[in-house]
Amino acid sequence: MLEKIKKTLRITSAAFDEEVEDLISAARNDLKLAGVITEKADSETDPLIVRAITVYAKANFGFDNPDVEKLQKSYNMIKCHLTLSQEYTQPEVTTP
Template sequence: MIESIRNALRIKNIVFDEEITDLIEACKLDLSISGVKIIDDTDPLIKQAVKTYVKANFGLDNKDGEKYMESYEAIKRHLALCGDYNVEPIEVIVLPEEGV
């Protein structure tokens, strides 16, 4: 996911990877605290939430940070309210058939 975030920030080098990684993890924790139970790095909505969160919080002179944070909060609300994201994943246990 970090490469995708770097591209969204238009950063080509790895100099800021530690800061970006911290922001990715902070976003996932914030989503979790807000009731999002299924956080899959390959899910397009989760990826967009993370990109928006990082764009809101990356860098010192971020004049668009407030705009991105409002967008992130809207995505987070939708994810937290959606049944596809706010229920614990069910683990399916397959029992062996009798006589096998």
């Protein structure tokens, strides 16, 4: 996930790896707080989870980003859609 997000942020060095990892963790935790079960879907490949994390990182990386508001709204919209979907919020039921 780190390399994918770095590519999206157009980062080629390892200088910001710790900050990007923190953003990825923060996005996952924010989704969990909203009720999204990120473990249910393969969060490394699930397109909606990956997109949410990507947009979160783009909105929160760096200081001088003119698109912060637009990106934050986009992230909140994706998060809202995920929280409204049973596929992402209901635990899997296993039968004995």
